[in-house]
Amino acid sequence: MKLGILGGGQLARMLALAAYPLGIHTECFDSNPKACASEVTNLRVAEFTDEAALSEFLAEVDCVTFETENIPLSCAEFILKTKPLYPSTKALEVTQDRLYEKYFLKSLDLPTPEFLSVKTEAELIQAVSNLGLPAVLKTRRFGYDGKGQYMIRTPDDISKSWVHLQTQPLILEEFISFKTELSLITARNKNGETCFYPLVQNYHMKGILRSSEAPFNHAELVLEAQKYAIKILDALQYVGVLTIEFFYDGKNLIINEVAPRVHNSGHWTIEGAYTSQFENHLRAIYNLPLGSTEAIGYSYLLNCISEMLPINACLQVPGTHFHMYGKEPQPNRKLGHITLVDTNAERYQNSKKILSGMIST
Ligand code: AMP
Numbered sequence: 001m002k003l004g005i006l007g008g009g010q011l012a013r014m015l016a017l018a019a020y021p022l023g024i025h026t027e028c029f030d031s032n033p034k035a036c037a038s039e040v041t042n043l044r045v046a047e048f049t050d051e052a053a054l055s056e057f058l059a060e061v062d063c064v065t066f067e068t069e070n071i072p073l074s075c076a077e078f079i080l081k082t083k084p085l086y087p088s089t090k091a092l093e094v095t096q097d098r099l100y101e102k103y104f105l106k107s108l109d110l111p112t113p114e115f116l117s118v119k120t121e122a123e124l125i126q127a128v129s130n131l132g133l134p135a136v137l138k139t140r141r142f143g144y145d146g147k148g149q150y151m152i153r154t155p156d157d158i159s160k161s162w163v164h165l166q167t168q169p170l171i172l173e174e175f176i177s178f179k180t181e182l183s184l185i186t187a188r189n190k191n192g193e194t195c196f197y198p199l200v201q202n203y204h205m206k207g208i209l210r211s212s213e214a215p216f217n218h219a220e221l222v223l224e225a226q227k228y229a230i231k232i233l234d235a236l237q238y239v240g241v242l243t244i245e246f247f248y249d250g251k252n253l254i255i256n257e258v259a260p261r262v263h264n265s266g267h268w269t270i271e272g273a274y275t276s277q278f279e280n281h282l283r284a285i286y287n288l289p290l291g292s293t294e295a296i297g298y299s300y301l302l303n304c305i306s307e308m309l310p311i312n313a314c315l316q317v318p319g320t321h322f323h324m325y326g327k328e329p330q331p332n333r334k335l336g337h338i339t340l341v342d343t344n345a346e347r348y349q350n351s352k353k354i355l356s357g358m359i360s361t
Contacts, residue, residue, distance in 0.1 A: 008035030146207015272299030
């Protein structure tokens with residue numbers, strides 16, 4: 001078995017590492033020659049639009065997946081002429097554009113923040129007057145880790161946000177005053193076998209995931225989130241891992257985003273669940289039985305952003321695991337993560353306190 005992975009960042013790297021024990025070889029495809037998956041697997045360096053390079057890549061692999069939703073649809077269609085691609089092109093199409101994603105969720109009767117499409121400054125002013133303030137202006141495409149978005153708090157921010165983002169198609173979203181953010185990671189194989197990880201509670205800083213904790217135990221919310229997931233999986237004829245990010249306002253779950261891939265908020269599953277999200281993604285696309293998603297204990301995931309935490313100090317904390325992605329440090333770049341897993345609640349809380357004390361806020 002040889003799997004082609006579009007994208008060669010840390011998600012591809014962790015997929016490649018999970019593939020080895022299953023006897024699955026991997027090859028990544030990325031335009032960045034320094035893509036960090038290259039430390040652990042083959043990397044082919046070319047643009048997603050380079051059909052000659054894609055053809056050579058396809059000759060090497062039996063199946064293709066992706067670590068990012070920012071794949072041109074023309075690339076997905078080209079691949080499908082010769083090799084299977086999982087998840088579906090429809091999943092790519094819907095999730096790579098925030099506006100299409102919201103229309104899609106609405107068509108399934110699923111809750112999202114109110115939103116309006118914005119193409120001109122006049123439309124922005126109108127949209128703000130319809131949705132009220134605060135509101136969040138976002139690029140429809142290519143936004144990640146808080147990039148491509150602007151929080152509009154006061155009328156003065158309207159023109160500032162426009163200057164900042166005007167070159168791209170935009171969407172204005174109602175601001176959700178959430179109590180917390182949650183995510184659900186789910187996997188489905190080609191037979192339709194479906195599994196769900198426990199709900200994860202997420203903490204963002206400046207739009208970037210800082211830390212996650214699992215399991216978030218709330219029986220009703222778990223059922224609600226799973227019900228929403230099944231609708232999405234069915235509608236997208238989905239195969240692979242799918243992640244849904246939610247706002248929870250204390251009463252309802254509201255879907256923020258859907259990611260057709262393994263997700264940062266699921267990195268704790270490497271040590272904190274019986275089967276990691278990476279392994280279950282591979283099992284799903286090769287139509288193998290899915291593994292248990294049960295949590296082993298309490299898990300805390302801490303992202304290393306802009307700089308790594310010192311390995312020695314981290315590993316002195318009981319139950320801690322260290323992951324470095326091999327990337328060059330840059331401001332606001334995710335360079336690695338730390339996962340704490342413990343079955344003892346008291347010790348877990350102590351260790352979590354020590355680890356969270358190591359980061360500058
Ligand atoms: P996103 O890239 O859309 O996932 O946004 C990154 C983070 O910004 C989210 O996880 C939230 O913390 C915050 N955010 C984005 N959209 C909204 C919204 N409509 N209301 C409140 N907070 C938001």
